[in-house]
Every structure is written in C-alpha cells, then in structure tokens.
Amino acid sequence: xxxxxxxxxxxxxxxxxxxxxxxxxxxxxxxxxxxxxxxxxxxxxxxxxxxxxxxxxxxxxxxxxxxxxxxxxxxxxxxxxxxxxxxxxxxxxxxxxxxxxxxxxxxxxxxxxxxxxxxxxxxxxxxxxxxxxxxxxxxxxxxxxxxxxxxxxxxxxxxxxxxxxxxxxxxxxxxxxxxxxxxxxxxxxxxxxxxxxxxxxxxxxxxxxxxxxxxxxxxxxxxxxxxxxxxxxxxxxxxxxxxxxxxxxxxxxxxxxxxxxxxxxxxxxxxxxxxxxxxxxxxxxxxxxxxxxxxxxxxxxxxxxxxxxxxxxxxxx
Numbered sequence: 001x002x003x004x005x006x007x008x009x010x011x012x013x014x015x016x017x018x019x020x021x022x023x024x025x026x027x028x029x030x031x032x033x034x035x036x037x038x039x040x041x042x043x044x045x046x047x048x049x050x051x052x053x054x055x056x057x058x059x060x061x062x063x064x065x066x067x068x069x070x071x072x073x074x075x076x077x078x079x080x081x082x083x084x085x086x087x088x089x090x091x092x093x094x095x096x097x098x099x100x101x102x103x104x105x106x107x108x109x110x111x112x113x114x115x116x117x118x119x120x121x122x123x124x125x126x127x128x129x130x131x132x133x134x135x136x137x138x139x140x141x142x143x144x145x146x147x148x149x150x151x152x153x154x155x156x157x158x159x160x161x162x163x164x165x166x167x168x169x170x171x172x173x174x175x176x177x178x179x180x181x182x183x184x185x186x187x188x189x190x191x192x193x194x195x196x197x198x199x200x201x202x203x204x205x206x207x208x209x210x211x212x213x214x215x216x217x218x219x220x221x222x223x224x225x226x227x228x229x230x231x232x233x234x235x236x237x238x239x240x241x242x243x244x245x246x247x248x249x250x251x252x253x254x255x256x257x258x259x260x261x262x263x264x265x266x267x268x269x270x271x272x273x274x275x276x277x278x279x280x281x282x283x284x285x286x287x288x289x290x291x292x293x294x295x296x297x298x299x300x301x302x303x304x305x306x307x308x309x310x311x312x313x314x315x316x317x
Contacts, residue, residue, distance in 0.1 A: 001297055004031060004166065005159040009295075013155055016068040016146035021182065024066060025050055028162070028180060035165045036173060044193030046183065052165065053177035056201050059314040061177045062164060062307060063191070064157030064210045065184030065260055069288050070144030076153075078284040080220055080257045080273065085281070097137050104130035142186065151295040153287040154184075156214035156272075160303050167304045168311060175315045176307075181260050184211075191260035206230055206314070208268050209261035213303060215294040216272040218282055221250040222257040226265040233313050234268065238306035246302055247275075272299055 001009070012024040025041055025048070032039040032052045040051040055061050074093060079085040104126045111123035161178050168176060182190035195202055206227060213219075219238070223231050235250040242248055261267030273282040286292050 001295075002159075002163055002166070004162045005297075005300070008155060008159055008162070009151075013150050014068050014146050014148060015066050015150075016070075020146075021048065021067070025180075028052070028066075031162050031165055032178075035168075036170070037165060037178075042194065042197075044190065044197060047190035047193055048182050049190050049194050050180035050182075051177070052161075052179070054174070055177040055179065055198070055205065057174070058177035059175045059206070059317075060311055061179060061202075061205055061207045062161055062210070063179045063181055063207055063260060064161050065154050065182070065190065066158050066180040067182050067185050067190070068146050068150050069153065069185040070140065070142070071147040071290060072141075072144075072288045074289070075285045075291070076288045078257070078271075078273075079281055080222065080255045080271065080284075081251075081282055083256050086256065097134070101130045101134050104133070147288060147290065147292065149290050149292045151293050152212045152215045152272075152284075153292055154211055156212060156295060156300065157210035160210045160213060160300050160307075163300060163304050164307050167308055169308070172308070172311050172315060176311050184260055188260055188263055191263045195263045203265050205264075206266050206268070207261060207264045208234075208270060208307065208310070209259055210270050210303065211257075211259040212284055212287055213270055213272045214296050214299050215286065216274040216284070217246050217296075217299070218273045218275050219246050219248045219299075219302070220255065220257065220271050220273055220282065221248070222255040222261070222269040222271075223250060223252045224261065224265060224267045225252075227268055228252045230266075233317075234310060237310035237313050238302075240309050241302055241305035243302075245298060270303065272296075 015021050015024045028050055029039040037052045042049050042051055077089045108123040108126035111119040231250050231252050238248050257269040259269050261269035273284050
C-alpha cells in the first residue's frame with residue numbers, strides 16, 4: 001500500500017458521521033494541497049462534496065463516493081451484465097424485510113375476524129408491531145451502525161483518487177479534477193445535487209467514477225450514451241497500462257452498474273468484478289458486510305496508471 005492508502009485504512013476507513021467525514025475531508029485537503037491542487041468543500045443540501053482542482057476547465061473529472069454504508073447482514077450482490085439475477089436478489093432482500101410484516105399483519109386480520117374484545121385488541125397490537133418493525137428496518141437500512149470494513153466499498157475508490165493526485169505529472173494536473181461525492185449510499189444524493197448546480201458545464205464533461213474497484217480482476221467500464229465517442233480512447237489508455245493481470249471491458253451498453261456516474265451524461269462507471277467459473281457471470285459480493293476486507297493493491301496501481309494515460313490522451317486531442 002502507498003503511505004496515503006495506509007493512513008486512510010488506519011484512520012479514515014469509516015466515513016459515516018459528520019465528524020468522521022469532516023476528519024477525512026481535512027486529510028484529503030492535505031493531500032490536495034501537497035500536490036498543488038485547489039481544495040473546495042461544497043455543500044449541496046445535506047451532502048458535502050469535496051472538489052479538488054477545477055472541474056470547469058479540466059479535460060476529465062475523476063470521482064468516487066466517500067460516504068460509508070451501514071452494516072447489513074446480507075451483501076449487496078451485483079451482476080452488472082445480468083439484470084435478471086440482480087433483480088431476483090433485490091426481491092429476495094425485500095422479502096426478508098417484508099415477511100415479518102406480512103406474517104404479523106395476517107395474524108392480526110385472523111384475530112380481528114374472531115370478533116372478541118381480546119382478539120380484536122391483540123390483532124390491533126400485532127398490526128402496530130408490524131408497522132413498527134417496517135419502520136425500524138427502514139431506519140436501520142439508512143442510519144444503522146456503520147460498516148467497519150469498507151476496503152472495496154468505497155475505500156478503494158477513495159484511495160484511487162488520492163493516489164492519482166500524487167501520480168499525475170505536474171504538467172497534467174490542471175487537465176484533471178477530482179470530486180469525492182457524499183451520500184451515494186442514500187441514493188446518489190451528493191452527485192445529483194452537484195450536477196443540478198453545475199449542469200450547464202458538467203453535462204459535457206467526461207467523468208470517470210471509481211466504485212468498488214479492489215476485489216476482482218475483471219475491470220468493467222460502463223459508458224453512458226454521450227461518452228460513447230470516447231470509448232476507444234478509454235480502452236486504449238487502460239490497455240496500455242494493463243500488464244496482463246486484468247480483463248478489461250469497456251461496455252457502451254447492456255450493463256447496469258448503480259453508482260454516481262448514472263447522473264452524468266458523459267459518465268463512466270468503473271468496478272472490479274469476479275467471474276463465476278461455471279457460467280462466466282460477472283459478480284460483486286461482500287460489500288455492505290463485515291466481509292468487505294479485500295483490497296488488491298495491483299487493482300489500484302493499474303487504475304492509476306490507466307488514468308494518467310487517459311489524461312495524457314485527452315490533453316493531446
């Protein structure tokens with residue numbers, strides 16, 4: 001690990017409370033200032049996005065969300081090229097939450113139908129308990145205890161940006177900007193609010209978003225429609241950085257990867273995936289649980305090298 005990455009893991013791996021986010025922001029500012037970048041925290045509603053450099057004049061904007069999700073008993077399971085499997089899994093998660101509610105509600109209806117004072121009272125109590133369980137589940141999903149292990153989601157994206165700040169040659173630093181988005185885990189709130197404020201300029205800017213990039217050697221670049229004209233440039237830049245350890249796919253369509261790049265017309269989402277042996281399905285597991293501990297340093301090195309190449313190619317156009 002680089003020294004910067006080691007510091008993040010030791011001190012700033014949990015970034016959920018306002019205090020934790022503020023402490024990380026102070027460290028990110030130190031890294032930015034050391035490398036000669038301007039650092040600007042920007043409040044957008046409840047989100048504090050950390051802006052490094054000048055996005056308006058940069059050729060490319062590199063991003064990652066820095067907020068931490070709550071700890072869940074089940075992982076967020078992603079299959080970016082098989083939406084059906086992803087959908088079935090989301091339905092399963094919803095069912096886990098709703099089964100206690102449905103069971104209690106059904107019991108309350110049966111008891112109420114019996115018509116005695118006692119059964120009607122117990123039925124009403126069960127209905128109330130059902131509602132309270134759902135409310136509690138929703139609160140825990142949003143405001144539950146922070147996941148203490150965030151190696152892949154999204155300490156990997158955060159450290160990619162920090163290492164890239166160091167790695168970019170001085171003559172290229174004005175060509176790139178960086179944004180650490182807040183509140184991605186709450187529904188892309190930080191990236192949405194930032195885009196609304198800067199839509200006129202950012203609708204025409206290439207944005208490369210790193211989210212969960214340290215577990216798996218299958219690097220998938222999901223390219224939004226308006227960025228497809230640059231797909232070949234992106235492919236070449238990262239192909240030149242590939243020493244043969246990675247399978248890289250730049251996919252202009254047929255891929256679903258839910259992260260901050262979805263907000264931006266010229267957004268490109270980057271994720272690292274494993275591949276199942278039998279069916280060859282790309283998947284991401286472990287995130288949002290205490291098993292999110294895998295951090296493949298070679299992934300970050302590769303993405304940093306490729307991002308430097310991409311910045312060079314864009315500046316030469």
